Amino acid sequence: xxxxxxxxxxxxxxxxxxxxxxxxxxxxxxxxxxxxxxxxxxxxxxxxxxxxxxxxxxxxxxxxxxxxxxxxxxxxxxxxxxxxxxxxxxxxxxxxxxxxxxxxxxxxxxxxxxxxxxxxxxxxxxxxxxxxxxxxxxxxxxxxxxxxxxxxxxxxxxxxxxxxxxxxxxxxxxxxxxxxxxxxxxxxxxxxxx
Numbered sequence: 799x800x801x802x803x804x805x806x807x808x809x810x811x812x813x814x815x816x817x818x819x820x821x822x823x824x825x826x827x828x829x830x831x832x833x834x835x836x837x838x839x840x841x842x843x844x845x846x847x848x849x850x851x852x853x854x855x856x857x858x859x860x861x862x863x864x865x866x867x868x869x870x871x872x873x874x875x876x877x878x879x880x881x882x883x884x885x886x887x888x889x890x891x892x893x894x895x896x897x898x899x900x901x902x903x904x905x906x907x908x909x910x911x912x913x914x915x916x917x918x919x920x921x922x923x924x925x926x927x928x929x930x931x932x933x934x935x936x937x938x939x940x941x942x943x944x945x946x947x948x949x950x951x952x953x954x955x956x957x958x959x960x961x962x963x964x965x966x967x968x969x970x971x972x973x974x975x976x977x978x979x980x981x982x983x984x985x986x987x988x989x990x991x992x
Contacts, residue, residue, distance in 0.1 A: 802952070804952045805848055805853070805951050805952045805955070806848060806849065807952070808848075808951070808952035808953075808955035808956050808959075809844075809845040809846075809848035809849065809853075809955055810845070811955070811956065811959050812841055812842070812844065812845040812955045812956070812958055812959040812962075813842050813845035813846070814959075815841070815958075815959035815960075815962050815963045816838040816839070816841045816842035816845065816959075816962065817838075817842070818963055818966070819834060819835075819837070819838040819841075819962045819963055819965075819966035820835055820838050822963070822966040822967050823835055823838075823966045826875070827874070827875075829871075829874040829879045830871050830874045830875045833867045833868070833870045833871035833874065834867075834868070834871045834962075834965065834966050836864075836867045837864045837865075837867040837868045837871065837962060838962060838966075840860045840863055840864035840867065841860070841864055841958055841959070841962055843856065843860060844856050844857065844860045844861070844864070844955070844958065845955065847860075848951070848955070853951055854951075855900050857908075857945055857951065857954060858896060858899040858900040858903075858905065858907075858908045858945075859896045859897060859899070859900040859908075860896065861896070861908060861912055861941065861942070861945065861954070861958065862892040862893075862895050862896040862899070862908050862910075862911035862912055862915075863889065863892045863893050863896055864958070864962075865892065865911055865912045865915035865916065865938055865942070866888045866889050866891075866892035866911055866915055867889070868915060868919060868934075868938060868961060868962070868965055869888065869914075869915035869918045869919055870885045870888060870889070871965060872918065872919040872922050872923060872931060872935070872965060873918070873922055875926070875931075875965075875968070876922040876923055876925060876926030876928060876931070877922050877925065877926070891911065892911040892915075895907045895908060895910060895911050896908050896911070905945060905946050908945065909942050909943075909945060909946065912938065912939075912941065912942030912945070913939060913942050913943075915938060916935050916936070916938035916939035916941075916942060916961075917935070917939065918935070919931065919932075919934060919935030919938060919961075919965070920932050920935035920936060920939070921935075923935055923968075928968050930964050930967065930968050931964060931965055931968040933960075933964055934960065934961045934962075934963075934964030934965045934968070935961070937957045937958075937960040937961040937964065938957070938958075938961040940953075940957045941953075941954050941957035941958045941961060944957060
Protein backbone atom coordinates (compact mmCIF):
# COMPACT_ATOMS: atom_id res chain seq x y z
CA UNK A 799 0.00 0.00 0.00
CA UNK A 800 1.33 3.38 -1.04
CA UNK A 801 0.08 6.38 0.91
CA UNK A 802 0.23 9.95 -0.32
CA UNK A 803 1.14 12.19 2.60
CA UNK A 804 -0.79 15.16 1.20
CA UNK A 805 -3.94 13.05 0.89
CA UNK A 806 -3.51 11.77 4.45
CA UNK A 807 -3.02 15.31 5.74
CA UNK A 808 -6.09 16.50 3.84
CA UNK A 809 -8.10 13.57 5.20
CA UNK A 810 -6.98 14.46 8.72
CA UNK A 811 -8.03 18.06 8.20
CA UNK A 812 -11.43 16.96 6.87
CA UNK A 813 -11.89 14.68 9.87
CA UNK A 814 -10.98 17.53 12.24
CA UNK A 815 -13.37 19.83 10.34
CA UNK A 816 -16.13 17.25 10.74
CA UNK A 817 -15.61 17.11 14.50
CA UNK A 818 -15.48 20.91 14.68
CA UNK A 819 -18.67 21.25 12.66
CA UNK A 820 -20.42 18.84 15.01
CA UNK A 821 -19.68 21.12 17.97
CA UNK A 822 -20.10 24.41 16.09
CA UNK A 823 -23.61 23.41 15.04
CA UNK A 824 -24.75 22.87 18.65
CA UNK A 825 -26.41 26.29 19.12
CA UNK A 826 -28.35 26.02 15.84
CA UNK A 827 -32.00 25.04 15.58
CA UNK A 828 -32.73 21.35 15.16
CA UNK A 829 -33.58 21.70 11.45
CA UNK A 830 -30.14 23.13 10.77
CA UNK A 831 -28.16 21.17 13.35
CA UNK A 832 -29.33 17.71 12.27
CA UNK A 833 -28.43 18.19 8.61
CA UNK A 834 -25.08 19.80 9.43
CA UNK A 835 -24.23 16.89 11.69
CA UNK A 836 -25.38 14.40 9.05
CA UNK A 837 -23.04 16.07 6.54
CA UNK A 838 -20.26 16.02 9.15
CA UNK A 839 -20.68 12.26 9.61
CA UNK A 840 -20.62 11.71 5.84
CA UNK A 841 -17.49 13.83 5.44
CA UNK A 842 -15.78 12.03 8.33
CA UNK A 843 -16.53 8.73 6.57
CA UNK A 844 -14.97 10.20 3.44
CA UNK A 845 -11.89 11.18 5.45
CA UNK A 846 -11.62 7.68 6.92
CA UNK A 847 -11.83 6.13 3.47
CA UNK A 848 -8.47 7.65 2.48
CA UNK A 849 -6.21 5.44 4.64
CA UNK A 850 -8.31 2.44 3.60
CA UNK A 851 -7.73 3.39 -0.07
CA UNK A 852 -11.44 3.43 -0.81
CA UNK A 853 -11.59 7.15 -1.42
CA UNK A 854 -12.24 7.10 -5.17
CA UNK A 855 -15.50 5.22 -4.74
CA UNK A 856 -16.33 7.02 -1.49
CA UNK A 857 -16.07 10.47 -3.09
CA UNK A 858 -18.55 9.50 -5.79
CA UNK A 859 -20.96 8.09 -3.24
CA UNK A 860 -20.64 10.44 -0.25
CA UNK A 861 -20.02 13.88 -1.78
CA UNK A 862 -23.46 14.22 -3.46
CA UNK A 863 -25.30 13.08 -0.33
CA UNK A 864 -23.31 15.38 1.97
CA UNK A 865 -23.85 18.27 -0.46
CA UNK A 866 -27.60 17.71 -0.37
CA UNK A 867 -27.51 17.72 3.44
CA UNK A 868 -25.57 21.02 3.43
CA UNK A 869 -28.08 22.49 0.99
CA UNK A 870 -31.02 21.54 3.22
CA UNK A 871 -29.24 23.02 6.25
CA UNK A 872 -28.59 26.26 4.35
CA UNK A 873 -32.25 26.54 3.36
CA UNK A 874 -33.30 25.94 6.97
CA UNK A 875 -30.88 28.57 8.23
CA UNK A 876 -31.35 31.40 5.73
CA UNK A 877 -34.87 30.97 4.33
CA UNK A 878 -37.77 28.72 5.20
CA UNK A 879 -36.94 25.06 5.89
CA UNK A 880 -37.64 22.80 2.97
CA UNK A 881 -40.81 20.73 3.28
CA UNK A 882 -40.19 17.17 4.40
CA UNK A 883 -41.06 15.75 0.99
CA UNK A 884 -38.69 18.12 -0.82
CA UNK A 885 -35.85 17.44 1.63
CA UNK A 886 -36.40 13.69 1.39
CA UNK A 887 -36.52 13.88 -2.39
CA UNK A 888 -33.26 15.85 -2.52
CA UNK A 889 -31.52 13.30 -0.29
CA UNK A 890 -32.89 10.31 -2.21
CA UNK A 891 -31.90 11.78 -5.58
CA UNK A 892 -28.40 12.61 -4.29
CA UNK A 893 -28.08 9.12 -2.84
CA UNK A 894 -29.24 7.52 -6.09
CA UNK A 895 -26.95 9.59 -8.27
CA UNK A 896 -23.98 8.94 -5.98
CA UNK A 897 -24.71 5.23 -5.92
CA UNK A 898 -25.06 5.12 -9.71
CA UNK A 899 -21.83 7.10 -10.16
CA UNK A 900 -19.99 4.74 -7.84
CA UNK A 901 -21.30 1.61 -9.56
CA UNK A 902 -20.82 2.74 -13.14
CA UNK A 903 -17.83 5.03 -12.68
CA UNK A 904 -19.47 8.07 -14.30
CA UNK A 905 -18.35 11.11 -12.32
CA UNK A 906 -20.91 13.35 -14.01
CA UNK A 907 -23.73 11.54 -12.21
CA UNK A 908 -22.18 12.53 -8.88
CA UNK A 909 -21.25 16.02 -10.06
CA UNK A 910 -24.77 17.20 -10.87
CA UNK A 911 -26.18 17.09 -7.30
CA UNK A 912 -23.02 18.71 -5.95
CA UNK A 913 -23.29 21.60 -8.41
CA UNK A 914 -27.00 22.09 -7.72
CA UNK A 915 -26.41 22.04 -3.97
CA UNK A 916 -23.46 24.42 -4.20
CA UNK A 917 -25.39 26.92 -6.31
CA UNK A 918 -28.38 26.67 -3.97
CA UNK A 919 -26.17 27.33 -0.92
CA UNK A 920 -24.62 30.36 -2.62
CA UNK A 921 -28.06 31.67 -3.57
CA UNK A 922 -29.72 31.34 -0.18
CA UNK A 923 -26.61 32.59 1.63
CA UNK A 924 -26.47 35.73 -0.51
CA UNK A 925 -30.19 36.22 0.09
CA UNK A 926 -29.51 36.00 3.83
CA UNK A 927 -26.46 38.31 3.46
CA UNK A 928 -24.09 35.69 4.86
CA UNK A 929 -20.84 35.97 2.93
CA UNK A 930 -19.04 33.16 4.77
CA UNK A 931 -21.87 30.77 3.91
CA UNK A 932 -21.78 31.96 0.30
CA UNK A 933 -18.06 31.15 0.20
CA UNK A 934 -18.93 27.73 1.65
CA UNK A 935 -21.24 27.18 -1.29
CA UNK A 936 -18.43 28.22 -3.63
CA UNK A 937 -16.12 25.74 -1.88
CA UNK A 938 -18.75 23.05 -2.41
CA UNK A 939 -18.88 23.95 -6.11
CA UNK A 940 -15.08 23.79 -6.28
CA UNK A 941 -15.06 20.37 -4.58
CA UNK A 942 -17.45 19.07 -7.22
CA UNK A 943 -15.49 20.51 -10.13
CA UNK A 944 -12.13 19.32 -8.80
CA UNK A 945 -13.63 15.85 -8.31
CA UNK A 946 -13.43 15.38 -12.09
CA UNK A 947 -9.65 15.82 -12.12
CA UNK A 948 -7.49 12.75 -11.60
CA UNK A 949 -5.13 12.83 -8.61
CA UNK A 950 -6.92 15.79 -7.03
CA UNK A 951 -8.39 14.01 -4.02
CA UNK A 952 -6.62 16.22 -1.50
CA UNK A 953 -8.18 19.33 -3.07
CA UNK A 954 -11.65 17.73 -2.91
CA UNK A 955 -11.14 16.94 0.77
CA UNK A 956 -9.92 20.45 1.59
CA UNK A 957 -12.78 22.14 -0.28
CA UNK A 958 -15.26 19.85 1.47
CA UNK A 959 -13.75 20.79 4.85
CA UNK A 960 -14.04 24.49 4.01
CA UNK A 961 -17.67 24.10 2.94
CA UNK A 962 -18.61 22.21 6.09
CA UNK A 963 -16.90 24.48 8.59
CA UNK A 964 -18.05 27.62 6.79
CA UNK A 965 -21.70 26.63 7.02
CA UNK A 966 -21.39 25.40 10.60
CA UNK A 967 -19.53 28.52 11.75
CA UNK A 968 -21.90 30.96 10.08
CA UNK A 969 -23.78 33.07 12.56
CA UNK A 970 -27.52 32.46 12.68
CA UNK A 971 -29.52 34.34 10.06
CA UNK A 972 -32.10 36.98 10.85
CA UNK A 973 -34.94 34.48 10.72
CA UNK A 974 -33.12 32.05 13.00
CA UNK A 975 -32.33 34.84 15.48
CA UNK A 976 -36.00 35.82 15.59
CA UNK A 977 -37.04 32.23 16.25
CA UNK A 978 -34.40 31.81 18.96
CA UNK A 979 -35.45 35.09 20.62
CA UNK A 980 -39.13 34.22 20.54
CA UNK A 981 -38.55 30.77 22.02
CA UNK A 982 -36.25 32.21 24.69
CA UNK A 983 -38.81 34.87 25.60
CA UNK A 984 -41.51 32.21 25.81
CA UNK A 985 -39.33 30.18 28.17
CA UNK A 986 -38.65 33.25 30.32
CA UNK A 987 -42.36 33.95 30.49
CA UNK A 988 -43.07 30.40 31.64
CA UNK A 989 -40.32 30.66 34.25
CA UNK A 990 -41.83 33.87 35.65
CA UNK A 991 -45.26 32.26 35.91
CA UNK A 992 -43.91 29.28 37.82
